[in-house]
Amino acid sequence: MATNKQITLAARPTGLPKEADFQLVETPVPLPGDHEFMVRVIYLSVDPYMRGRMNDVKSYAEPVKLGEVMVGGAVGKVVQSNHADFKEGDIVEGPFGWQQYARSDGKGVRKIDPTLAPISTAVGVLGMPGLTAYFGLLDLCHPQPGETLVVSGAAGAVGSFVGQIGKLKGCRVVGIAGTDDKIDFLVNQLGFDAAFNYKTTDNYVAKLKELCPNGIDCYFDNVGGAITDAVFILMNQRARISICGQISQYNLETPAMGPRILLSLLLVKQAKAEGFLVFQFADRYEEGLRQMAAWIHQGKLKYTETIEAGIENAPRAFISMLQGKNTGKQLVKIADE
Amino acid sequence: MATNKQITLAARPTGLPKEADFQLVETPVPLPGDHEFMVRVIYLSVDPYMRGRMNDVKSYAEPVKLGEVMVGGAVGKVVQSNHADFKEGDIVEGPFGWQQYARSDGKGVRKIDPTLAPISTAVGVLGMPGLTAYFGLLDLCHPQPGETLVVSGAAGAVGSFVGQIGKLKGCRVVGIAGTDDKIDFLVNQLGFDAAFNYKTTDNYVAKLKELCPNGIDCYFDNVGGAITDAVFILMNQRARISICGQISQYNLETPAMGPRILLSLLLVKQAKAEGFLVFQFADRYEEGLRQMAAWIHQGKLKYTETIEAGIENAPRAFISMLQGKNTGKQLVKIADE
Known part of the structure; x- marks a missing residue:
């Protein structure tokens, strides 16, 4: 049997x-x-x-x-x-x-x-990760042409679509990932404007300032922790943060501590941070799948x-x-x- | 001269x-x-x-x-x-x-x-603090009848209006303040459903759980720090957080550290935290002042x-x-x- x-x-x-x-x-x-x-x-x-x-x-x-x-x-x-x-x-x-x-x-x-x-x-792209990127970016961040979008976990299943959709919407897109190969992939394969390896970067704020000369309008966060602290510091007024994941926190044996600055920064920047689960968009999955499939068939989105x-x-x-x-x-x- | x-x-x-x-x-x-x-x-x-x-x-x-x-x-x-x-x-x-x-x-x-x-x-009520309460609560939290609203700094210039407006909108309103006299004032003068003195409360989560049996849908934060951590833990799905102040952080000689839980909680609760400055509502001040004045003259709002x-x-x-x-x-x- x-x-x-x-x-x-x-x-x-x-x-x-x-x-x-x-x-x-x-x-x-x-x-x-x-x-x-x-x-x-x-x-x-x-x-x-x-x-x-x-x-x-x-x-x-x-x-x-x-x-x-x-x-x-x-x-x-x-x-x-x-x-x-x-x-x-x-x-x-x-x-x-x-x-x-x-x-x-x-x-x-x-x-x-x-x-x-x-x-x-x-x-993948025509399933949960693709829908997560599509709705989590477009519905929570409302990226506008000319704005700067930062994506953490940028080379992952969700992040790689987020950055590409950001480019399709006319944003300057900056990715954060953890190997030099991924950085190369983001910039040279996916068309991100810039990216950096957080494992070999000491000062995230300085690096982000260099790569985001006009500040940060949208942030799609898969990672959390010190990377996110740095992004918050460089947020522009009325920035929109989409909280998709906090993978830096998932495997900690004790909860990490960090500076209590995030809410103060939301305040002075009049900014918004919003968490989401893709299920909340269930009645619009068809829309998301149709658009992602169209972008793939048009050669505008790679997976x-x-x-x-x-x-x-x-x-x-x-x-x-x-x-x-x-x-x-x-x-x-x-x-x- | x-x-x-x-x-x-x-x-x-x-x-x-x-x-x-x-x-x-x-x-x-x-x-x-x-x-x-x-x-x-x-x-x-x-x-x-x-x-x-x-x-x-x-x-x-x-x-x-x-x-x-x-x-x-x-x-x-x-x-x-x-x-x-x-x-x-x-x-x-x-x-x-x-x-x-x-x-x-x-x-x-x-x-x-x-x-x-x-x-x-x-x-006061017909100026910046009143407008801050009015727009910061109504536009960011969208309080609905039957929902639970928690206000920190509840006996202050802004918080005392936030709670009263929450009551006018049909919410269960729970205030947090720092003296027993203020707690008495909130409950017995302003009509809050409940309130507690954070200075004499050891376990904020336990106290909030007791006072918010249906969880927390809206939070108007004037204070930040450990009080806010506790509120985030008890947020309901799709909770809305209005960040008005973080007074617990203003006088620290070195930035406080806290558990890195806030963004993870926003994620799993599909919740939103948004900072604001009253100036962003400048083109609607007349609306706010008219409504606040009407509530005062109707005896519905005390200052x-x-x-x-x-x-x-x-x-x-x-x-x-x-x-x-x-x-x-x-x-x-x-x-x-």
């Missing part, structure tokens, strides 16, 4: 997760019940938000329980179906988790047209993937992504298309 | 200003030139923002220079005029500074009708003043206000009406 390899949460991490915090288990392949179907997963998505789900803290979503399969979006193919809306052979994207086979009743699942774009994009192979390597890919080793979207390919 | 007593900035304070940071000087009474008039100041306003002007740091406004008269709004009477729009006997409000007599070309000056309300209200007498006591009144010793608007009366 076929087995279903799954990655479960074995232990709650302190600090950066390690491979021993996960366990590879094999269970029987789940058979679909009435009005259900079964998916063979092809691409797993690993994303920063999953770090939060590993803590025993209710946030906007429930934590993963010990022994449970890790949650996450994935793309796969329907291989057996008792569901009227999904038939064998359909390519689907949904919350299938870190496993080879998933049973689904269709909730949160959408069908993907594999003739429009590579199916991996359904968890990049870092792909690990094999479900047994999903924990390593996830940990690597948390350390910023990926460029663009981090995926794990666990079956052939 | 008559002299003009003025309070100048004698030294840049470190920490809480002391009286020696100011100097009382006497200069000749200024004579108005062409298209100018001279005002005898009656009420000086002392406000938290003035602490920022004492530092040698350009913020949204220039700092006061050493030896210059302290800046500030005031109410007075025109005693001599070469200006077509202002005549002897007019009551006016404007940026006259800490002095007995001010020369003005009319810029930033408005005429006050003394038959409508006591003239001191022109620097309270703490009045010190004598220009020589302006520094003491200012320092006292920074320490939270005032209830409602802190004024200095330096001449008879």
Whole structure:
């Protein structure tokens, strides 16, 4: 009988997760019940938000329980179906988790047209990261032509789209990332106006001042911490900050301390900082997907993937992504298309 | 010859200003030139923002220079005029500074009708503090009936109006202040639903949880620091934070450190924090003043003043206000009406 390899949460991490915090288990392949179907997963998505789900803290979503399969979006193919809306052979994207086979009743699942774009994009530019960039930038920052947009985590799955959309909107775009290769990628592949490596930069304020001679009007924050402090210091009047992630804070064993300057700076700059989750734009996903697909087909938006192979390597890919080793979207390919 | 007593900035304070940071000087009474008039100041306003002007740091406004008269709004009477729009006997409000007599070309000056309300209200409920409360609450927080509004610095010139306007909008209003008398005033005089004394409360989160059983939807922040950290922890999804002041930070000799949690909390709560300066609403002042006056005349809004007498006591009144010793608007009366 076929087995279903799954990655479960074995232990709650302190600090950066390690491979021993996960366990590879094999269970029987789940058979679909009435009005259900079964998916063979092809691409797993690993994303920063999953770090939060590993803590025993209710946030906007429930934590993963010990022994449970890790949650996450994935793309796969329907291989057996008792569901009227999904038939064998359909390519689907949904919350299938870190496993080879998933049973689904269709909730949160959408069908993907594999003739429009590579199916991996359904968890990338034409999925959650793309929508996150699109709405988080346009709806929260309202970037205007001639304004300066700074993006942290700029070479990641979301940040790389944010910067490109900023360019499409006529902004000067400055990216912050953690390797020289990423800096090169941002400027020479994606067309950012400038970028710098925060790991080899001592004085973020001085560097940002140099790269943003007209100050900062929009900031899309994936990172938080000292990078964000520096951006706040250089905000222009009426700046708009979109808080998408705070990855610098996710793996700390004790909460970091920092200068209590952010709110004072919001005040004197008459600026706005707003957090968001992509789900709040659910009724406008179609708009976002249509626009992102159009930009891709027009050659105006590029996407990049870092792909690990094999479900047994999903924990390593996830940990690597948390350390910023990926460029663009981090995926794990666990079956052939 | 008559002299003009003025309070100048004698030294840049470190920490809480002391009286020696100011100097009382006497200069000749200024004579108005062409298209100018001279005002005898009656009420000086002392406000938290003035602490920022004492530092040698350009913020949204220039700092006061050493030896210059302290800046500030005031109410007075025109005693001599070469200006077509202002005549002897007019009551006016404007940026006259800490002095007995001010020369003005009319810029930033408005005429006050003394038959409508006591003239001191022109620097209080019917002036900058009232407008700050009105726009900062309504335009940034959009309080809805049934929501919970928390106000820090609740017994101050701005906070006391914020809470009352929140009640008028149907909110549960919880105030935070620094003396038991103020707590009594908020609940028993102004109709706040609840209030607590942060100086005698150990666990702000526990106290806020008790007083805000449905969480916090709107927060009007005059104070910052640990009080604000606690409010952020209890924010509801889509909470709105209006940053009006951060008085807990103004007199620190070194910048305070705090947990780097605020932006992460904005993110998971999909919440918004926005700073503002009342000047950004300048083209809507008439709307705000009309509404505040209507509420006063309908008996729906109360105002309270703490009045010190004598220009020589302006520094003491200012320092006292920074320490939270005032209830409602802190004024200095330096001449008879």
